[in-house]
Amino acid sequence: MATLKDVALLAGVSVKTVSNVVNGYSFVKPENERRVREALAATGYQPNLGARNLRRGRTGFIALMVPELSIPYFGELAGGVITAAHEHDWSVLIEQTQGQRDPERTTLASLGPHMVDGAIISPEALEKDDFTRHAPGIPLVMLGEHALDVPIDHVGIDNVLAARTAVRHLIETGRRRIAVIGQNPTRGTATQRMAGYREALAEAGLPQSPELIAPANRYHHKDGAEAMAQLLTQGHVPDAVFCFNDMLAHGAVRAAAEHGYVVPRDIAIVGFDNTEHSAYSLPSLTTIAPDKTALAQTAVDLIRDRANGGAGEPKDIQIPFTLKIRESTVGAR
Numbered sequence: 001m002a003t004l005k006d007v008a009l010l011a012g013v014s015v016k017t018v019s020n021v022v023n024g025y026s027f028v029k030p031e032n033e034r035r036v037r038e039a040l041a042a043t044g045y046q047p048n049l050g051a052r053n054l055r056r057g058r059t060g061f062i063a064l065m066v067p068e069l070s071i072p073y074f075g076e077l078a079g080g081v082i083t084a085a086h087e088h089d090w091s092v093l094i095e096q097t098q099g100q101r102d103p104e105r106t107t108l109a110s111l112g113p114h115m116v117d118g119a120i121i122s123p124e125a126l127e128k129d130d131f132t133r134h135a136p137g138i139p140l141v142m143l144g145e146h147a148l149d150v151p152i153d154h155v156g157i158d159n160v161l162a163a164r165t166a167v168r169h170l171i172e173t174g175r176r177r178i179a180v181i182g183q184n185p186t187r188g189t190a191t192q193r194m195a196g197y198r199e200a201l202a203e204a205g206l207p208q209s210p211e212l213i214a215p216a217n218r219y220h221h222k223d224g225a226e227a228m229a230q231l232l233t234q235g236h237v238p239d240a241v242f243c244f245n246d247m248l249a250h251g252a253v254r255a256a257a258e259h260g261y262v263v264p265r266d267i268a269i270v271g272f273d274n275t276e277h278s279a280y281s282l283p284s285l286t287t288i289a290p291d292k293t294a295l296a297q298t299a300v301d302l303i304r305d306r307a308n309g310g311a312g313e314p315k316d317i318q319i320p321f322t323l324k325i326r327e328s329t330v331g332a333r
Contacts, residue, residue, distance in 0.1 A: 002043035011039035063119035067099035072275035080296030099124035109133040118303035139306030141299045145188040153302045154316045162288045163196025166270045171204045175240035179212040181227040182244025211236040224251025232259045246271035268329040283327030290321045
């Protein structure tokens with residue numbers, strides 16, 4: 001394999017100049033940089049990332065812990081984390097836990113300085129005491145709204161406001177019997193989205209009817225379809241439904257059609273997450289759209305800052321969201 005010395009000889013510059021170009025330093029004369037890059041291409045030189053990371057005291061990896069990659073939101077989020085991590089020469093180790101406490105605890109306890117330079121976690125079942133098993137000195141960033149009073153950085157969105165925005169939109173379209181799919185007291189996000197749903201109804205002076213609240217243990221298409229079928233077959237037919245993620249919403253749209261209802265003429269439906277499929281479904285789905293790119297980038301930047309010695313109090317950063325209005329609430333235009 002070509003070495004820095006081989007590249008330097010071919011380019012007619014010092015080894016230090018080649019190293020500066022390879023590492024992206026900006027104080028290399030343009031002509032020298034051009035010659036180095038031509039020599040790099042000619043020799044096929046590839047940097048030894050392992051050796052570079054050892055010199056920097058780094059492993060070259062960060063970890064990402066998510067519940068399920070089969071849920072499009074987490075798949076898209078993982079892609080964003082990988083892209084952001086590559087900007088800092090990090091590879092990403094991904095672990096999925098199915099949102100279960102034991103796998104989440106095992107993953108957290110396995111994170112040590114010999115494995116990763118930091119970790120981004122999206123827990124659903126961890127408890128405060130579980131963090132005593134975490135190796136000190138490994139930067140952690142928590143995503144989502146799992147309510148834990150632990151001193152680590154956190155990145156998320158305002159789920160209460162986002163849910164209130166979604167339900168307000170349904171009210172503004174003239175809907176009055178607004179159901180909700182996704183209630184689950186074990187999920188922090190579900191608790192917050194329920195709060196936003198209730199606040200929007202209260203602001204509009206609408207009753208909060210228990211028969212319009214449909215729980216969901218998981219957030220897959222099947223769960224949304226079953227919850228919607230239950231609402232429709234028990235005589236509690238809503239004129240709108242707010243679903244706690246897009247998969248629930250797509251399942252609800254399918255169930256509505258199977259029971260003879262047209263979306264949005266008979267029932268308007270809003271989802272949450274703005275996954276890619278939502279723009280191409282029929283009807284296309286109105287949904288809350290967190291800025292997933294900013295979420296991933298911010299989380300990686302926090303890991304980088306802590307890994308580079310950044311100190312101070314844990315940060316709690318809220319990422320913006322928008323409401324994407326599509327056919328499932330306003331019809332084709």
